[in-house]
Amino acid sequence: DLWLPYFNVTTDITASAMRVHQDCVWRYVRASASYTPYLPPLCDPKDGHLLVDGCYVNNVPDIARNMGARTVIAIDVGSQDETDLCNYGDSLSGWWLLWKRINPWAEKVPDMAEIQSRLAYVSCVRQLEVVKKSAYCEYIRPPIDRFKTMDFGKFDEIYQDVGFQHGKLLFTGWARGDIIENMLKDHRSADYNESKRADSCTCPGADFTDLAEIVSRIEPVQSYVAAEEESDCLTEYEEDGMDTVREEEGEEE
Structure with a gap:
């Protein structure tokens, strides 16, 4: 689009x-x-x-x-979010809570919707x-x-x-x-x-x-080397590595 x-x-x-x-x-x-x-x-x-x-x-x-x-x-x-919330202790009264809702100058007590939103x-x-x-x-x-x-x-x-x-x-x-x-x-x-x-x-x-x-990420380019060619390349690489190891062992002797 x-x-x-x-x-x-x-x-x-x-x-x-x-x-x-x-x-x-x-x-x-x-x-x-x-x-x-x-x-x-x-x-x-x-x-x-x-x-x-x-x-x-x-x-x-x-x-x-x-x-x-x-x-x-x-x-x-x-x-x-407001962090200055009311500390209402260990219990909560419905009438007291209603007064907090009505009184615009009272300390704020979060309602259920706000609690769920903060949890999310x-x-x-x-x-x-x-x-x-x-x-x-x-x-x-x-x-x-x-x-x-x-x-x-x-x-x-x-x-x-x-x-x-x-x-x-x-x-x-x-x-x-x-x-x-x-x-x-x-x-x-x-x-x-x-x-x-x-x-x-x-x-x-x-x-x-x-x-x-x-x-965005550009899709990686797929390799165009055939499986047989890749296998041959790996074989040649391994042979070169083995030759290097043999030379090092000969120098140590």
Whole structure:
């Protein structure tokens, strides 16, 4: 569906597993937007499994790294959970809890939905801390702490006033500090140039699609050496090795 390869992560609640998709953009983007309990799961036509947002199993860019990306720019737009929660002791009164709900100045007590949401993101938070410290990831956190996950009505403010302006400032600083140039240099190493020269034999007109190397792995080229030829090559190599061993043993004697 796209000019460049892409992937999409969803949570398969039928098999309790993570799914990575690379086809049918609209379907799996829709599945990845299924944030419970606001949207129903999407039924995968391939196997009938129910798919929801992939954030419940993996909300970090390690998949891009595993698929061949040498540098990953990760933008964290998740809301920050409150940590100043009420310590209500060993027991909890329903009337007291109702008063906490009504009183806007009272200490916050998490409800069942928030508890379930926090439990769902526990593993992702741990993974995020690991990724932020990795060498391959450029972590970006826009100043959006005052917004909540469900603030869809503030989209224009988040996108234009915060996200766009922060992006301009950040990438301008990167350009002046040679950070972007250093990212590109990582892809122009000797090994990378060798792989690109090998790929040019099979895809001489690849210019725009070379950008896909940043975000996806190019399938390895299959060997065109026949099994008999490979066996002969190995035999000759082994014979050369044995000759070297015999020469060394003769010198020792």
